[in-house]
Amino acid sequence: AEFVQRHLDAIGEGHLPWKTVWTSVYRAGAMTLDSYRHGRVVFAGNAAHAMPIFGVRGLNSGFDDADNLAWKLAFVAKGLSDAALLDSYSQERIAAFHVNAENAMRSTEFMSPPSRGFDLLREAALSLSEKHRGIAQLINPRQTQAVCYVDSPLSSGEGDAL
Structure with a gap:
């Protein structure tokens, strides 16, 4: 309670009435399935992977899963590709999971x-961040960014899509 009151005081809201309703210990963890495709069943978002709450990579990663999967499903449904195209979704998004999990754990x-x-x-980063804006990037890094699928079967290995 004292910890919360100190923070409320620090942001100028210490006068507001409040009470503790629930507390628990949060254990950060990152988990993923070994494959996001099992026959005709494809997993995405929290069904495929879980991220720590810090860094907002869980929801963003779920959107990226949907973006990656949507066009591939459309190609298969329209007969423009066979179902093997869906295997690249799993490979690409598991690689992205590892990038996102590393960043989330850092946060x-x-x-x-x-x-x-x-x-x-x-403590050092926080104390230096106000006078040295470059250090502020260490505290508040970009929350999400495009993941390069270098090892994807759809990649030429030179950064260009096939």
């Missing part, structure tokens, strides 16, 4: 330092 470690070393890094 999680910053928001909830797992050790005194991470805590010192956080």
Whole structure:
């Protein structure tokens, strides 16, 4: 309660009445299926992977899953490709999961330092960020960005799509 009141005071809202309704211990974790395609069943979003809450990569990744899968399903449904095209969805999005999970865990470690070393890094970054704007990027990195599917069977390996 004292911790919450200190934060409310710091943002100028300490005068508002409040009470604790529920507390728990949050355990950050990232998990993924080994494959997002099982025959005619395709998994996306939280059904395929779970991300820590810090860094808003879970929902963004779900949107990216849908974007990746939609055109492939349309090609298969229209007969423009055989169903093997759907295998690239799984490969590409699992690779993206690993990129997103790494970034989400970095955000999680910053928001909830797992050790005194991470805590010192956080304190240093926060104390320097106001005067040194470059350090602020360490605190608030871009939340999502395009993932390059370098190892995708649909990629030429030179950054150009086939």
